[in-house]
Amino acid sequence: MALTPLELPADDWIGWLDERGPGQLDVARAAIAELKRSDPERVLALWNDAAIARRNAGAVAGLLSSVHPEAAVIEAAEALEVEADRYSTDLYLDTDVYAALNRVDRDSLDAGAGRVLDKALQSFRRSGVDRDEEVRNRVRELEERLTELVQAFSRNIRDGRRETRVPASALAGLPTDYVESHPADADGLVAVSTDYPDVLPFLTFSTDPDARRAVATTFFNLAWPVNDEVLAAMLAARHELATLLGYPGWPDYDAEVKMIGSGAAIADFIDTISAAAEASARRDLAVLAERAAADGETVIDLSNWRHYYELIKRERFGVDAHEVRRYFDFGKVHDGLLTITGRLFGLRFTPVEQGVARTWHPDVTTFDVSYAADGAPVGRIHLDLHPRERKYNHAAQFELVAGIVERQLPEGVLVCNFPRGLMEHRDVVTLFHEFGHLIHHLLGGGQRWLRFSGVATEWDFVEAPSQLLEEWAWDAEVLRLFATDAEGAPIPEALVQRMRAADEFGKGLLARTQMFYATLAHRFHAERPADPTAAMLDLYETYSMVKPLAGTHFYAGFGHLAGYTSAYYTYMWSLVIAKDLFSAFDPDNLLDPTMAGRYRDAVLVPGGSADAADLVEDFLGRPYRTEAFERWLNS
Known part of the structure; x- marks a missing residue:
């Protein structure tokens, strides 16, 4: 029988979500109940059945909470996320399921089934199933709390859209279609939102330094101060969970199941890449600073680095973004x-x-x-x-x-x-x-x-x-x-070659920027700073060649702290492998x-x-x- 795609609803999304979400969780519960009373030979197949149903529920919850336009559907999806995460936590703390999996004869399994069993048992141990009841109960509480905190952190970013009103003259240098889509109001002001298609072109092309600084300040304060309290609670809960399970801290717990292996290795990798990129980054910075000085600007910061990076590409490499973008409808x-x-x-x-x-x-x-x-x-x-x-x-x-x-x-x-x-x-x-x-x-x-x-x-x-x-x-x-x-x-081949040459400029600077993001994610989880702004500023000073803006709080809108936790280093780790694959x-x-x-x-x-x-x-x-x-x- 041919498989067919999932049928999405025409209108009743909440009813469909209730059927797809809790309905699939019920399927998972039934499979687990049967698993507990089955012979060892059937345990892995039932485990797989339950895992499929559980992931089906979690997938629709995670997607619809992020993309659906209706607030009621988002709220229902977020509630389902909590329910699905609660179910998963309870499952991995279920000593009867753990015992059933342990009764499976590992030697009788083929390579795939053996790998499934090994991964499942590892996940159970990492959840604390082999700890005493007091620890298991506390793990359950922390996992539920973390689901709520991660949702809140992401929601505050998603719903925290802001606008900066700047003079219409600040659109000088922006593409014609951008200018046309930002009409001035009665006071001669235009609104630039924190949406990427709004803010990034403005910071790149606007020739008004004061307006760029105002827009950048708004952008880098996304979800601040509301996310300060959420972040502190999220970091504390992750640390308690990791130490409760016998790990030195969250980075070690998180890294155990990754290629890198340990929290210390994350720190070493960040410092290794930072050192390797330093000479190149300083050369890049000097070029940007020289160009900025010609305009009377003395510091390369979050409000102007994109602008001068673009000017260097245009003036030194003959790459004009306005010319380039006309080829990318x-x-x-x-x-x-x-x-x-x-x-x-x-x-x-x-x-x-x-x-x-x-x-x-x-x-x-x-x-x-x-x-x-x-x-x-x-x-x-x-x-x-x-x-x-x-x-x-x-x-x-x-x-x-x-x-x-x-x-x-x-x-x-x-x-x-x-x-x-x-x-x-x-x-x-x-x-x-x-x-x-x-x-x-x-x-x-x-x-x-x-x-x-x-x-x-x-x-x-x-x-x-x-x-x-x-x-x-x-x-x-x-x-x-x-x-x-x-x-x-x-697009002319010569233009593409100039684009490639221009892209080569700045890679050291961009590598250091990535390492700033990576160390912020790692250090915040390792150290849980009481003053995240001060900690962020210290990391900017050590790792980033681009200076922050006074009064901004990038970390509050850094959504990867919710999802990637301490592992933002993975972008650069993966890039090392990607270059080898290429x-x-x-x-x-x-x-x-x-x-x-x-x-x-x-x-x-x-x-x-x-x-x-x-x-x-x-x-x-x-x-x-x-x-x-x-x-x-x-x-």
């Missing part, structure tokens, strides 16, 4: 991305009419994905790519359905905030990056065991496939397939499907069925190395 980029990834990975994307697919908002487009060679279904994707109120305001891939062979098709959702007209090239790169996650989710969805489905590798490898796909957004041959101006002329491709023929197909089958299709290091070694024919990254960083 959103519709053409959208279609081009599907064409390119389809060619690379042997996929076909078939649009599904909105009335047939049904989604949560008219902006969302839906595609069924199949293998081009034989038409075999792969899954379904939904693309929700423009900003709106109450929507998740970053860029991410959300799971809707985890793929299980012969049971359910994988479905993923791309949630971004791009302009509807012309795009900056950085937005194009971001779209390629996030689509990499979506492809990984789909191609890795042909699994028997839920534990391995989709993007199920160690978390510090998760970004590597997406960072690898970014490389295609910098290739002239690739870009010319879709990057055309209003008259249909493709070394296997022919840079003069990136559209060759042969190597892409081998990479697809070796790294993406297996999902989490093997350790990431083994997947990479299978593709490269050797363990991954750092030479390609070091060569890139120091070139």
Whole structure:
């Protein structure tokens, strides 16, 4: 029997959510009840049944709380998130389930089933199931509290949209379409919101330093001060949970199941990358500072670094963002991305009419994905790519359905905030990056065991496939397939080469910025500072070449503190691996499907069925190395 995608509701989202969410949790409870009284031979299959149902419930809750336009649906989805997390906590503290899994004969299992059992038992031990009742009860309380705190931290960012009113003259230097979409009021003022398509172009192109500073100050105070109290409680709860389970602190607890292994290794990695990037970063900073000084500005800070970075690209490398963006019409980029990834990975994307697919908002487009060679279904994707109120305001891939062979098709959702007209090239790169996650989710969805489905590798490898796909957004041959101006002329190869040269400028500075983000996430969790603003400023001084603005509180709007916790280092860790993966491709023929197909089958299709290091070694024919990254960083 052919599998069909999940049917979304036409209108009654709360009723559907109640059926899909609590209904799936009831399925999970029934499977676990049967597991407890079953023979050991059936335990793993029932465990898998329960895991599938539990993840189905959690997926719709996490997605709809982030994208649905109706407040009542968001509230219902958030309530379901709490219920699903509470169920998971109770499950992993259930001594009877733990005992049943321990009765399974490990030696009788094949490699996949054995890996599932090992991962399940590890998760139970990390939840404190083998501790006394007092500890288990406290773990339960802390897990429930953390669910509430993570929701609150993210909600305050999502709902904290603000505006800065600046003189209409401050739009000098902005693209025409931007100016037209920001009409002045009766007082001659225009509103610049904290939405990415508003704030980032303004900070890049506005020639008014006072207006840039005002807009940046608002942006870097997103969710402040409301998130101060939430953050303190979240850090304290994570620390208590980790120490209660016998770990020195949260970073060690979190890193145990990642490639990096320990909290100390996170700190060492951050310092290693920071040191490697310092000379390059200081050269970059000197160039920016010299250019800023010509305009009478004495400090490179959060209000002007993007502006001067853009000016350097224009003046030294001949890359004018206004010229570049005219080649990146959103519709053409959208279609081009599907064409390119389809060619690379042997996929076909078939649009599904909105009335047939049904989604949560008219902006969302839906595609069924199949293998081009034989038409075999792969899954379904939904693309929700423009900003709106109450929507998740970053860029991410959300799971809707985890793929299980012969049971359910994988479905993923791309949630971004791009302009509807012309795009900056950085937005194009971001779209390629996030689509990499979506492809990984789909191609890795042909699994028997839920534990391995989709993007199920160690978390510090998760970004590597997406960072690898970014490389295609910098290739002239690739870009010319879709990057055309209003008259249909493709982007000149010479311009792409200048863009690449300009992108090379500043990579040391950007690496140090990433390490500032990484150390803030790590140190906040390791040290739980009583004064987060003072701690942030100290870290800026040590790690970031770009100075903060007085009176701003970046950490309050840093959403990754909720999701990535202490592990923001993973972006750079993954980049080291991504650069090594890219070394296997022919840079003069990136559209060759042969190597892409081998990479697809070796790294993406297996999902989490093997350790990431083994997947990479299978593709490269050797363990991954750092030479390609070091060569890139120091070139």
